[in-house]
Amino acid sequence: MAQSIETHPAGGAREQMIQLFGKPWSGVAMLGIFYLILIAVFSVLSPYFLTLRNMLQIGGNVAYIGLMAAAGTPLIIAGGLDLSVAAIAGLTGVVISMLHGMGFPIWIGVLLAIVVAGAIGVVNGLFTTRLRLNPLIVTLGMMSIISGIALVLTGGLTRPLMVPGFNWVGSGRVIGIPIPFIIMMVTFVGLWVIMTKMRFGRYIYAAGGNAEASRLIGIPLEKTVIILYVISAISGAIAGTILGAMLGAAGPTAAGSQLLTVIAAIILGGTSLNGGRGSVWGTLLAVLILGTLNNGLTLLNVSSFWQDVTRGVVLMLAVSLDQIRTRALGE
């Protein structure tokens, strides 16, 4: 009896810890808290920050990045990785502007870019599944090929892309909400439904959680992963379309620098690079956090060089905290 009295409180506290932080949602909840803290801090530091206008601005600005991060999340959960996605976004703008310049309707260009992206996704998928090559190497190579082609096609120049109906996709609003933000949110919700409510979603988590076991259970591993590469590539094409429409111009390297942000957001959102674990909501919060950080620091007149530094620090800090939390639970 005496012994049980002695040990019970500690055991109880530990139980409570596990109940609080061991839930699958706790990682996302922590990101949410961090997001709120960030908003609070910037609100105090800058009077321009916490306005509806500015908040919607952030949502619109991060949308094309969020779109790629959303599609990249299930791919990484399934054990893949797509480094070519931002390059595809760049190529998309180039293809659209060139076809438009040749006299084709703008939407033909968009459609063709999506088809090309789909084909690139299939190639990425086939190389990583059938040939069992490391996705890091395959998609790094693909990134180089695609950005190279985009540069060749344009000679490295940025081309104007001003078409009235088209630019609305980038800068238009529906009941005050930026169109890109709506597209991103629809993507997030759609992927969430697929990943948690549909059979395909089970295959995603199973493939990344234990590929060999999944193969022995007879689930269509290769097909699952190839489809995810296609989804990722197409998200790149749509992101490129949005970016082109927002900027009114298409540059071959327009989106390339955002690749790191995309990957950072997925990891910051709690998706395991080893596969098998993660959620799109974590990614969404991470995208918003990174976008807010950017916006807030700009409002505070911090140079963009220091913004890069800050982003890196936040990423490493958040990932370390998550790791410490996981270890504390003794997993």
Add this chain to the structure above:
Amino acid sequence: MATTAPRLGMHGIGKSFGRVPVLSDVDLTVDPGEVVALLGSNGAGKSTLMKILTGLYTRDGGTIQVDGEAVDFKDPAAAVASGVKLLPQEISVMPDMTVAENIFLGDMPLKRRFGILQVDKDVMRVRSRELLDQLGFANILPDMLVKRLSVAEQRIVEIARALAGKARILVMDEPTAALTEQEAKMIFKIIRRLKENKVSVIYISHYLSEVFEISDRIVVLRDGRNAGTFITADTQRAEVLAAMLGNTVDDLYDVGAPGIAGAEILNVEKLSIPRKLEDVAFSLHQNEILGIFGLVGSGVEVLGRALYGALGPLKTAEVRLGGQSYRPMSARNGKLAGIGFVAAERKKEGIIADLTVRENIALPFEERFERGLFMSQAEEAQHAIRWIGELGIRTRGPEQKIRTLSGGNQQKVCIARWLVEGVKLLILEEPTRGVDVGARREIYGKLRELANRGYAVLILSSDVEEVAGISDRSLVLDRGRIVGQFERGAKPAELMAATGNDPAFQAP
């Protein structure tokens, strides 16, 4: 001899993991130049004893003396420094280094040139040459890359490495496991040379014929205790087998009466896989448990997955499944043909650790829980709860992560996956590996129940007691061939004897 101390004296060795005793009061002595075979079935404590000797584990009690001097190895390096060296079952050589570099790995001779310390390759070459000549292998050259050598020659390089480190006691764990009979002879030749040089050898093997060929003395362990010591020359195999396995039938397997075999479910003929299986043929009926026993490397680890389709299309095999011609193609194909497969390595090949019990159970046949476009979690949960109940899976509920279950309960989940309409044949590899005794009995009971419900159950196992205990019929695989066939009630010793490559031998 009586006046000098033995090369190795282990006395009263005890070891527990948690509350489970694995070794109690075990003695082992080895004289200089003596070859002692250490025998025992799975879980008898052989490898624990050897891990204590070589400093991988600490002992709870007892003493260890080398050449009369008490020793207490804190880690493997300390053991090696005292001349105690373990050659593990898996060959560990550096394939991209030369023979000489492998032999002197970790202790390369050095020289100083232009004031810089560097490896003295000439000395290394000369000394490697000496060692290899001493072992009788003039054909292995010090400058060869190790990856160009055969498996047996790599073994020899490993032994040479142990000798370069001045090993006085060499522990060899299944040194011939991956070798042909010819190659095994080479290893024996080396062991005889080692004897001449007064090196002591502790030889662990399942193959009785090898043990009788090479050892001077046999020490048998059973359930973590000494179960007999025999002078090899004066001993019959039957005596050793009896000591290893005991003659009592364990009530572990007393889990219900077998049913009457029904229609033929599986018929296999002419199944061959180059270098692994040769002309395997057998049949299996409804309500029947067929056990196939084989030691590591016998082909027992590929036969089940080959039939399931996990090894890809089989070129040479005539298989009928449920009366229809069936060609193993892929895991998916096998599943759709009505085969359920439970793999040996549960963590690597069985569970999806981060998914729940419900998801793990539903995974192979998700389409059956689909309602329109979406999964019906309610139906999945209902299905999971049914089998959690019927198989007695101890879990807080279907939403518990499978990773937090015990090994035995994880295994039951891996079985539950296949218990759906349409599956006729269950293939299980090592069904109770890494499962504690209580859960083992439960799993045997459930397998019997499933057989009685009409499943055909095929078990592939390297645990001879398990196969003898649970099977209605059992087959013995050895070097890819079926070498024995037994009815229910056969003794483990008979099955083990069938692997001995000695047809003259009759079991007790």
